[in-house]
Amino acid sequence: EVQLVETGGGLIQPGGSLRLSCAASGFTVSSNYMSWVRQAPGKGLEWVSVIYSGGSTYYADSVKGRFTISRDNSKNTLYLQMNSLRAEDTAVYYCARVAPLYWYFDLWGRGTLVTVSS
Amino acid sequence: QSALTQPASVSGSPGQSITISCTGISSDVGGYNYVSWYQQHPGKAPKLMIYDVSNRPSGVSNRFSGSKSGNTASLTISGLQAEDEADYYCSSYTSSSTLVVFGGGTKLSVL
Numbered sequence: 001e002v003q004l005v006e007t008g009g010g011l012i013q014p015g016g017s018l019r020l021s022c023a024a025s026g027f028t029v030s031s032n033y034m035s036w037v038r039q040a041p042g043k044g045l046e047w048v049s050v051i052y053s054g055g056s057t058y059y060a061d062s063v064k065g066r067f068t069i070s071r072d073n074s075k076n077t078l079y080l081q082m083n084s085l086r087a088e089d090t091a092v093y094y095c096a097r098v099a100p101l102y103w104y105f106d107l108w109g110r111g112t113l114v115t116v117s118s
Numbered sequence: 119q120s121a122l123t124q125p126a127s128v129s130g131s132p133g134q135s136i137t138i139s140c141t142g143i144s145s146d147v148g149g150y151n152y153v154s155w156y157q158q159h160p161g162k163a164p165k166l167m168i169y170d171v172s173n174r175p176s177g178v179s180n181r182f183s184g185s186k187s188g189n190t191a192s193l194t195i196s197g198l199q200a201e202d203e204a205d206y207y208c209s210s211y212t213s214s215s216t217l218v219v220f221g222g223g224t225k226l227s228v229l
Contacts, residue, residue, distance in 0.1 A: 044220055044221070044222045044223040045156070045164065045207050045209075045220040047218045047219070047220065058217055060216060061216070094164070102170055102211075103209075103210075103217070103218050104169040104170070105154070105156070105166060106169070110163050
C-alpha cells in the first residue's frame with residue numbers, strides 16, 4: 001500500500017528542537033519530490049519545505065535557517081529537523097509527495113502534532 | 119494573511135451546485151496552470167481533488183471540476199452531497215521564493 005506515516009511530534013518548550021520523521025511505503029522517497037506542509041490549529045495550510053529527487057532543498061521564509069529537511073534512502077524516510085522552535089510553529093505537520101514541476105501534493109500522511117509551549 | 123484569497127464559507131443544498139473561487143496574482147495563479155484543490159474533513163489529512171487547474175485524479179468524482187480565468191481559479195461541485203461538507207483549499211505554484219502558496223480555505227456547508 002502506498003502511504004506516508006509521520007512520527008515525532010509532541011510538546012516542546014520555546015527554543016527547543018524536535019525531529020519529525022515520515023516513513024514511506026509503496027514508493028521510493030528518493031525518486032520523488034517530498035515536502036512538509038503544516039497547519040496551525042484552526043488555520044489553513046502552509047507549505048514549509050521541499051526536497052527534490054536530486055537533493056536540492058527549499059524552505060518557506062518563516063522557517064529558513066531554523067528547519068532542515070533531509071531523507072534517509074536506506075530507510076525510505078523523510079525528516080524535518082526543527083530548531084529554535086517558536087510558539088507560532090505549533091501545528092500539525094504533514095509530509096506529502098509532490099508531483100515534480102506541477103507542484104501538486106498527490107499523497108499525504110495523517111500528520112503529527114507539534115506543540116511549542118512553556 | 120494567505121497568499122491566495124478564498125471565501126471563508128459557502129453553502130448549498132443537496133443536489134445543487136456551488137463554486138469556490140481562488141484569487142491570486144500574475145506570478146502564481148495567473149501565470150501558471152499549476153493550480154490544485156484539496157478537500158479536508160475535520161481531523162483528516164487533505165485529499166487532492168483537482169490538479170493542473172482542471173484535471174481529476176483517479177477515484178475523484180466527476181462532480182468536481184476546476185477552471186481558471188486570469189488570476190482567479192474556481193472549483194465547482196455539482197450535485198452536492200452531504201459528504202462534500204468539508205474545508206477546501208486551493209494551491210498554486212509561484213515564481214517567488216515561496217515556490218507554492220495556499221489559499222486560506224473555504225468551509226463548505228451542505229444545508
